[in-house]
Amino acid sequence: MNVDFAIVGCGAIGCRHAAVVDAERRGSIVSLCDVELGRAKELAEKYGPEIPCFDDFDQMLRHTDASIVNICTPHGLHAEMAIKAANAGKHILVEKPMALTVKDANEMIAAAQANGVHLMVVKQNRFNVPIALTRNALQTGKLGRIFMVKCDVLWNRHDGYYQSSNWRGRLDLEGGALYTQASHFIDLLNWWFGDVVEVEADVATFNHDVEIEDCGNALLKFDSGVMGALTWTTCVYNKNYEGSITIIGEFGTIKIGGPYLNKIEYWDVRALPLQDDIVFCDKPNAYGKYQGTSSNHDKVVTNVVAKLLNERHHVVEGDEGVMSIKAIEMIYAKARRHRGE
Ligand SMILES: NC(=O)c1ccc[n+]([C@@H]2O[C@H](COP(=O)([O-])OP(=O)(O)OC[C@H]3O[C@@H](n4cnc5c(N)ncnc54)[C@H](O)[C@@H]3O)[C@@H](O)[C@H]2O)c1
Numbered sequence: 173m174n175v176d177f178a179i180v181g182c183g184a185i186g187c188r189h190a191a192v193v194d195a196e197r198r199g200s201i202v203s204l205c206d207v208e209l210g211r212a213k214e215l216a217e218k219y220g221p222e223i224p225c226f227d228d229f230d231q232m233l234r235h236t237d238a239s240i241v242n243i244c245t246p247h248g249l250h251a252e253m254a255i256k257a258a259n260a261g262k263h264i265l266v267e268k269p270m271a272l273t274v275k276d277a278n279e280m281i282a283a284a285q286a287n288g289v290h291l292m293v294v295k296q297n298r299f300n301v302p303i304a305l306t307r308n309a310l311q312t313g314k315l316g317r318i319f320m321v322k323c324d325v326l327w328n329r330h331d332g333y334y335q336s337s338n339w340r341g342r343l344d345l346e347g348g349a350l351y352t353q354a355s356h357f358i359d360l361l362n363w364w365f366g367d368v369v370e371v372e373a374d375v376a377t378f379n380h381d382v383e384i385e386d387c388g389n390a391l392l393k394f395d396s397g398v399m400g401a402l403t404w405t406t407c408v409y410n411k412n413y414e415g416s417i418t419i420i421g422e423f424g425t426i427k428i429g430g431p432y433l434n435k436i437e438y439w440d441v442r443a444l445p446l447q448d449d450i451v452f453c454d455k456p457n458a459y460g461k462y463q464g465t466s467s468n469h470d471k472v473v474t475n476v477v478a479k480l481l482n483e484r485h486h487v488v489e490g491d492e493g494v495m496s497i498k499a500i501e502m503i504y505a506k507a508r509r510h511r512g513e
Pocket of ligand 1: 296
């Protein structure tokens with residue numbers, strides 16, 4: 173049994189999708205699409221010159237035999253493309269963020285349900301070694317009651333990152349730095365502590381010529397009662413400084429850190445000491461002049477294949493993906509109100 177993939181968007185992360193689908197034992201790339209046709213063709217040259225390439229998504233949907241479409245285009249296009257793919261009877265693996273609004277995300281979920289297809293969202297950080305260790309500590313109750321969580325996304329994005337892109341920095345297509353840089357972190361907080369139910373927030377644009385914010389602070393309350401604080405910025409001088417989550421529990425404290433949630437910075441859990449033989453092997457997605465979060469897309473694709481072949485799997489489906497979109501919408505709404513906009 174094999175799963176046939178079509179990839180739309182052959183930019184920075186589309187290349188990674190192509191590499192991991194190609195390397196997946198039970199996966200094949202059967203179509204590639206990018207408005208910049210040369211990008212699709214470059215991937216075809218690498219992974220199979222016979223793979224049909226398209227510069228028009230509708231045309232690809234009309235011709236492809238793929239059972240799943242990987243959506244790797246700018247945020248603002250995710251909802252429309254996912255709905256079209258669902259209506260064409262294709263399963264969907266959409267990059268984060270799933271959509272820019274809860275309304276769009278719900279329409280994607282409804283389209284998938286109406287067409288009997290699966291809508292899955294890329295959340296590869298859930299496979300990071302420190303994340304799995306922390307999840308285990310939480311699930312087994314070893315931390316006792318959780319009081320607080322603190323999350324810092326203190327990263328660098330240089331001017332060229334925005335200037336070389338026709339969608340980054342734009343409100344209509346990127347939406348904000350929370351969708352791009354912080355959504356993986358917010359996903360983990362939702363996964364562990366539930367929906368965000370109350371927010372205080374402020375944002376500012378200090379050091380980039382963009383329509384979106386480059387600094388922000390938010391105080392969060394989760395439906396589990398946990399108090400949270402989130403600080404995010406793309407203004408850190410020179411290079412990414414830290415991407416961290418610190419959990420304060422009754423019987424333990426954990427700080428996951430490193431630039432991309434790849435290390436345990438601090439672990440003091442009463443009934444669960446950290447083993448000293450753990451191999452911290454997560455690597456970053458590296459895009460030339462900047463680094464993103466972990467490169468565990470191979471694990472995402474392997475689990476998507478398992479799901480589509482009705483095997484045991486760990487995939488994040490649309491109804492879970494929407495939680496971080498809801499939190500982000502609430503944060504921006506509160507920040508706008510705070511600034512009297
Ligand atoms: N999971 C992760 O850690 C991760 C990492 C990087 C990017 N992403 C997400 O992946 C998405 C793409 O990001 P990127 O960094 O690869 O951007 P990118 O600009 O490098 O690539 C986007 C590609 O989409 C193509 N495109 C734009 N409009 C199109 C259309 N209508 N039809 C077909 N192709 C079209 C562009 O030509 C470009 O090649 C974003 O949603 C981003 O947040 C996720």
